[in-house]
Amino acid sequence: MLAVDVKNIKKTFISKKDTVEAVKDVSFQVKQGEIFGLLGPNGAGKSTTILMLTTLLSITEGNASILGIDVATKDKEVREKIGVALQDTGIDNLLTGRELFFTTCRLWGYSKKDSEVRTNELLNLVGLIEAADRRVKTYSGGMKRRLDLGLSLVHSPEVLFLDEPTTGLDPGSRRVLWDEIKRLRDNGVTVILTTQYLEEADELADRIAIINEGLVVAEGTSDELKASIGGDVITFAFDSDDDLENAKNILSNTVQEKNELRLTVEDGASKIPGYLKDLTGQGVEVSSVSANKPTLDDVFLEVTGYRLEGSEESPTPDEESDR
Amino acid sequence: MESNRSFLVQLQILTKRMVFRVIRRPLAELPNLIISAFFLFVYDGALGGVFGGAASGTPFDFAKGNFVNFILPVSIVSASLSGAASGIYLVEDIESGVFKRYQSMPISRWAIILAPMNVGAFRVLVQSSLILGIGKFIGADPAVGNIGFLIVLSLAFIWGMGFAGYSVAAGVKSGSSQGAQAATFLFFPAIFLAPTFVPREALKGWLETAAAYNPTTYVIESMRSVMVDGWELEVLFRGYLSAGIFAAITLTFAVISARKATEKA
Secondary structure, three states: OEEEEEEEEEEEEEOOOOEEEEEEEEEEEEEOOOEEEEEOOOOOOHHHHHHHHOOOOOOOEEEEEEOOEEOOOOHHHHHHHEEEEOOOOOOOOOOEHHHHHHHHHHHOOOOHHHHHHHHHHHHHHOOOHHHOOOEHHHOOHHHHHHHHHHHOOOOOOOEEEEEOOOOOOOHHHHHHHHHHHHHHHHOOOEEEEEEOOHHHHHHHOOEEEEEEOOEEEEEEOHHHHHHHHOOEEEEEEOOOHHHHHHHHHHOOOOEEEOOEEEEEEOOHHHHHHHHHHHHHHOOOOOOEEEEEOOOHHHHHHHHHOOOOOOOOOOOOOOOOOOO | OOOOOOHHHHHHHHHHHHHHHHHOOHHHHHHHHHHHHHHHHHHHHHHHHHHOHHHOOOOOOOOOOOHHHHHHHHHHHHHHHHHHHHHHHHHHHHHHOHHHHHHOOOOOHHHHHHHHHHHHHHHHHHHHHHHHHHHHHOOOOOOOOOHHHHHHHHHHHHHHHHHHHHHHHHHHHHOOHHHHHHHHHHHHHHHHOOOOOOOHHHOOHHHHHHHHHOHHHHHHHHHHHHHHHOOOHHHHHHHHHHHHHHHHHHHHHHHHHHHHHHOOO
């Protein structure tokens, strides 16, 4: 059975002033025990898709099911099966971590005694046992995210929705959260996460759907997506606009980004001398050239025509964690 | 694991959580209590000398010798406005996203909404009881005996729940805790366009007309009847009726607003 089956869902917000199609047509399937990443820029429709799948928004058109349960008609049953940590689900800052876990355990139906046991389990799981009796308002951003993740795990959900779980975290905290998400997947939990960080999708997701302007524009494993570009990416940089424009006329099938032209070809390194000869032969001055294997960034550029904003600036876990 | 199916257990858990929040912000509870106690002390201090025992045998003897009995209902009505905190509690949860977290769980929407109202009701009872205690300490002595305190408390509770409903509706409608807070400014016309300092018969012109249409008037008169005059069932009935109608209207608005807020967009 599929963990998540989404078929042509749409979401239209109608107000007196205007109509907004936040999600135009999104379809994907997620197998049980998989981490599935929805990658896209702000406003692409990722969070709206998650809100529909977690029963917090109605679906305008299309169908979606979680573990075979229809999201639109059986929302209470769906909520029993899922864990949710959204960007804007809040945490009560006046309570302690322990009180929050205990309250959530009680709401999920644990007895008082079992709630105490489960609270300690989860505090240990997300590494907050030492801060358990401190009010949440004293927690760091990373601690709050881990608390948020822990709260979504109280009832041992089969499917976990995480909306931009590491946005705003320092690289060290991000790495800790990634490890926890992978461990959950290894324990059989299906994870659907949204992210605008390319390296997060690359590192975590077994499969990725790129969402842009409310549409799924590419889907597959990270390797499949990169391979879909075909070959290597050659990047030519130019100092002058004239050289850039002339080069565009000489080289075919290029994608421009700022002062660079990118070209995807098989065996890129061996073809660079030929391209340089063509360009310099017609008086075009190339300031630099390189050939690389495609990255998700290249895939994103290829399928959307622009780079994922901020992706280059997003900190990677390999950087210093004290940033 | 299935969610706790009992609505009452869910309500109890969510109410307890809200009580924790209130306890951890004690300073937020003080202003309304202080204002209510302030009214009692200042009005008694300023007017008690004139309209208290000294007015005995004069046309101004409406307090029948004990001005604390006469002015205590004003402080109690003021204390009962602490129920308006319900809307602020609820909107704080909406603003912080806690409301959405609970919505994503299979628990009753009504438990989520009623929990802050429960705490509002508790707040009304505590603050009104404290003011009644202060009143008794400085000389309040109901004409109908100590049961008068209970009658005053029950009227305060109903009236306070009316304000709770009003603040929840205003808060959910405005979507901000500032909106819910701003809505409590209704307090001023409610309490001052009423026979606050003198009986209604002593009011003149537009104020007399405004007081006649102000439901607070009947609540205050009802409280005063048991404090000052003794058993006057018709006056008592009018007070309960006014408070009851006010509470029914505002709670209906609260329910309608809250239902819209919890519906899926």
